[in-house]
Amino acid sequence: MTSTLPAADACDILIVGAGITGLAHAAEAVSRGLSVHIIDRDFHAAGASVRNFGHACVTAQSGELLELARTAREGWLRHSELAGFFSVESGGLAVARSGAELGVIEELAAARPGEVELVPAHDVHHRLGGSGDPAIVGGALLHSDVRVDPREAVGRLALWLAAQPNVTFSWRTSYRGSSDGVAQTSRGTIKAAHTLVCVGHDLDQVYPELAEEFEVKRCGLQMALVEAPGGRRISQAVLSGTSMLRYPAFAETAAAAALRTEMEERSPELLSIDANLMFTQRPDGSLIVGDSHITAATMDPFLDEATSDTLLRATATLLGTGPLAVRQRWQGIYATSARQSFLIESPSATVTTVTVTSGIGMTISFGLARRTFETLGSTRRLAASSAGGA
Numbered sequence: 456m457t458s459t460l461p462a463a464d465a466c467d468i469l470i471v472g473a474g475i476t477g478l479a480h481a482a483e484a485v486s487r488g489l490s491v492h493i494i495d496r497d498f499h500a501a502g503a504s505v506r507n508f509g510h511a512c513v514t515a516q517s518g519e520l521l522e523l524a525r526t527a528r529e530g531w532l533r534h535s536e537l538a539g540f541f542s543v544e545s546g547g548l549a550v551a552r553s554g555a556e557l558g559v560i561e562e563l564a565a566a567r568p569g570e571v572e573l574v575p576a577h578d579v580h581h582r583l584g585g586s587g588d589p590a591i592v593g594g595a596l597l598h599s600d601v602r603v604d605p606r607e608a609v610g611r612l613a614l615w616l617a618a619q620p621n622v623t624f625s626w627r628t629s630y631r632g633s634s635d636g637v638a639q640t641s642r643g644t645i646k647a648a649h650t651l652v653c654v655g656h657d658l659d660q661v662y663p664e665l666a667e668e669f670e671v672k673r674c675g676l677q678m679a680l681v682e683a684p685g686g687r688r689i690s691q692a693v694l695s696g697t698s699m700l701r702y703p704a705f706a707e708t709a710a711a712a713a714l715r716t717e718m719e720e721r722s723p724e725l726l727s728i729d730a731n732l733m734f735t736q737r738p739d740g741s742l743i744v745g746d747s748h749i750t751a752a753t754m755d756p757f758l759d760e761a762t763s764d765t766l767l768r769a770t771a772t773l774l775g776t777g778p779l780a781v782r783q784r785w786q787g788i789y790a791t792s793a794r795q796s797f798l799i800e801s802p803s804a805t806v807t808t809v810t811v812t813s814g815i816g817m818t819i820s821f822g823l824a825r826r827t828f829e830t831l832g833s834t835r836r837l838a839a840s841s842a843g844g845a
């Protein structure tokens with residue numbers, strides 16, 4: 456580990472933050488022939504991008520987010536091949552255990568034929584690797600969804616980027632602000648034609664005035680890694696009724712109101728922890744299970760065992776099995792805001808901050824990256840104003 460920056464200290468694009476937002480923007484810059492310098496204060500990515508479900512939840516988005524997610528889906532598949540990390544187009548599975556849940560997925564399937572496919576209860580049981588909750592009445596396949604392994608994908612993407620010409624990485628390097636195209640870091644200065652600050656929930660530390668103006672707070676989630684009961688293989692990302700209250704394509708259906716009323720009676724314990732009960736399977740067979748949500752300006756580090764219990768019991772019920780064997784528990788934090796799902800702001804002419812302010816950074820980052828560069832203007836202009844290239 457060197458204590459100063461590498462010689463290539465001038466570039467077209469400086470990216471701050473090596474989570475999925477920063478790396479997707481780096482990949483977009485590389486595809487446009489720009490020189491890129493990526494810095495991260497950590498030794499490797501350890502933020503929200505490695506703590507999530509690895510679920511590109513494309514189908515459940517709507518409007519602008521759906522467009523971004525569709526672009527991002529292609530980004531995941533292309534880079535999975537280029538960088539050699541696991542991805543699977545197995546889609547998602549929304550499980551219905553009541554007439555109200557069925558009403559929501561039927562309405563969505565009618566609106567999005569071909570992308571959302573209703574399946575009968577016996578098929579849902581089969582896809583859950585055996586027999587799930589006896590209460591299952593049906594389900595929907597969400598065909599556009601993609602899964603990656605969050606613990607692998609971002610690291611491999613960083614390695615692939617580092618091997619590209621004109622890409623420089625500086626780890627353990629903190630950003631301290633920019634002025635006149637020169638970024639100050641904990642290891643010295645970097646000249647960049649443009650700086651993209653992709654620091655996730657740390658926006659509140661790097662540009663506190665932006666976080667305040669756009670009401671960006673921190674959202675803390677409790678997660679667990681469990682053994683798949685009986686070694687089941689479950690290909691789809693599995694969503695439940697709580698997900699239907701959160702993701703826009705479900706939540707915007709007329710039937711969602713009845714579902715909320717029903718869940719207030721049926722599952723108050725899940726609503727009280729603001730759960731999005733879902734799970735995905737990693738390539739080694741373990742299941743990533745979550746999640747609860749709590750919003751705060753500063754997140755308490757203490758995990759609540761009662762919250763974990765609620766999530767684990769509800770997951771076991773969904774799987775129609777007994778208590779789950781837990782391997783790991785962790786807290787994830789992402790940026791959240793009641794005002795917008797993502798935030799692209801320019802605190803100065805040569806600096807743009809890109810923050811996903813909802814729990815869909817894995818779903819839209821590659822799409823946002825395309826959008827950011829289109830907004831920044833022609834790559835030729837960026838390159839021409841470069842401080843000299845890497």
Ligand SMILES: Cc1cc2nc3c(=O)[nH]c(=O)nc-3n(C[C@H](O)[C@H](O)[C@H](O)COP(=O)(O)OP(=O)(O)OC[C@H]3O[C@@H](n4cnc5c(N)ncnc54)[C@H](O)[C@@H]3O)c2cc1C
Pocket residue numbers: 471472473474475476477494495496497499500501502503504505506507508509510511512628629630631653654655656657661676677678745746786787788789810811813814815816817818819
């Ligand atoms: C538990 C959990 C589950 C989730 N599930 C999903 C899901 O299934 N699907 C989905 O689409 N999204 C999901 N999300 C949301 C998604 O993970 C995030 O939106 C996304 O990872 C944010 O990526 P990021 O790169 O912006 O932030 P991060 O991954 O947090 O990366 C920010 C990086 O910036 C660096 N940094 C911060 N400050 C500085 C500084 N001053 N100088 C240099 N570097 C700095 C940090 O070290 C970090 O590496 C989930 C999130 C969590 C927490």
